[in-house]
Amino acid sequence: MCSFQLSSLDDILAQDKIQQVERILASHTTNTILTVSKLSEQLSVDDEVSDKVLEILYNNDVLNKYYAVQCPECELLIQDFKALVDIPEEIYCYNCDETISLSRDNIYVVYRISDSFSGGQFNDEVMTLSKLTVRQTDSFVYKLAQCNYNFNKLLYSPTQKQFKELEDLYNLAFNSKHANTKSKGDAFEDLCRMLFNCCNCFKAANLKTRTNQVDCYVRSYFRFSKDLIDAENYSIYVECKNENKTPGVGYFNKLHSILVTSSARQGIIMSRKKASKNYLLDAQTFYLSSKIIIINIDKDDIYDIIFHRKNFLEVIDVKFSEIQALAANSLKNLGLV
Numbered sequence: 001m002c003s004f005q006l007s008s009l010d011d012i013l014a015q016d017k018i019q020q021v022e023r024i025l026a027s028h029t030t031n032t033i034l035t036v037s038k039l040s041e042q043l044s045v046d047d048e049v050s051d052k053v054l055e056i057l058y059n060n061d062v063l064n065k066y067y068a069v070q071c072p073e074c075e076l077l078i079q080d081f082k083a084l085v086d087i088p089e090e091i092y093c094y095n096c097d098e099t100i101s102l103s104r105d106n107i108y109v110v111y112r113i114s115d116s117f118s119g120g121q122f123n124d125e126v127m128t129l130s131k132l133t134v135r136q137t138d139s140f141v142y143k144l145a146q147c148n149y150n151f152n153k154l155l156y157s158p159t160q161k162q163f164k165e166l167e168d169l170y171n172l173a174f175n176s177k178h179a180n181t182k183s184k185g186d187a188f189e190d191l192c193r194m195l196f197n198c199c200n201c202f203k204a205a206n207l208k209t210r211t212n213q214v215d216c217y218v219r220s221y222f223r224f225s226k227d228l229i230d231a232e233n234y235s236i237y238v239e240c241k242n243e244n245k246t247p248g249v250g251y252f253n254k255l256h257s258i259l260v261t262s263s264a265r266q267g268i269i270m271s272r273k274k275a276s277k278n279y280l281l282d283a284q285t286f287y288l289s290s291k292i293i294i295i296n297i298d299k300d301d302i303y304d305i306i307f308h309r310k311n312f313l314e315v316i317d318v319k320f321s322e323i324q325a326l327a328a329n330s331l332k333n334l335g336l337v
């Protein structure tokens with residue numbers, strides 16, 4: 001398993017360095033913490049190379065990635081989180097004995113060897129976060145710069161294991177026989193939820209309101225980037241339609257009214273079949289009348305996302321922008337702007 005996963009480092013490291021990585025990984029256990037600055041020192045490579053190595057190891061499920069928050073007062077690393085969406089706005093620092101507000105500048109990225117790679121080995125010498133020294137190159141801000149401030153790339157980067165799960169869910173939803181329509185629908189909902197949950201900025205779950213059942217409710221969380229992109233915390237309501245017919249206009253109207261009553265602005269109809277062209281006209285009207293955007297993501301889009309590794313957030317972004325552009329264009333054509 002080891003050599004197979006490490007072969008993905010061929011493009012950026014010489015053979016002797018790859019062997020060194022192998023030795024470093026073999027000597028560490030699940031409680032060891034790796035960072036960009038530590039690895040670049042150990043391997044005598046640039047921070048940029050070290051960052052790439054760690055990301056490749058993470059994408060191949062050799063390492064798990066965590067976001068550690070540091071107290072801005074005493075610089076102690078307090079706690080780490082699996083996803084950005086889990087980081088609270090405020091946290092208690094036991095060293096300062098006070099609750100402190102967190103910003104993007106207080107986040108550092110750390111890696112631990114995954115259970116599957118280390119065989120679940122632990123050693124007695126527990127490396128705690130509080131003993132770790134971090135540098136600027138370990139920060140979340142550095143990560144952002146490394147991907148040219150492309151949030152979609154930073155926030156959506158499934159590991160090989162996650163892609164395998166997505167492929168299985170795709171096949172279950174679209175290529176398997178189901179006993180009834182409910183099980184067919186449920187399989188598709190599982191796939192959609194997993195897709196959203198692969199994004200570091202989203203939490204997706206089923207939502208039952210008093211009047212409606214929403215197949216998938218997604219809470220988005222861009223708090224740590226608000227000075228870079230124009231996005232606040234927002235919700236996306238998702239309807240999943242695994243039917244063999246084109247999703248009808250009724251579904252779009254129903255989703256529109258759910259969005260209006262919940263003061264949300266973004267909705268997605270995920271469907272097996274593509275919505276008809278007419279949907280684009282309705283979508284423009286929704287946007288012009290209430291700034292609500294409803295997009296359609298169909299089976300072919302999902303195929304591209306899972307099997308051709310198209311960025312899911314990019315797909316959503318492009319479709320949202322398309323509706324806005326079409327609406328702006330119609331106003332222009334009518335001579336209203």
Ligand SMILES: [Zn+2]
Nearest residue numbers: 071074093096
């Ligand atoms: Zn402190």
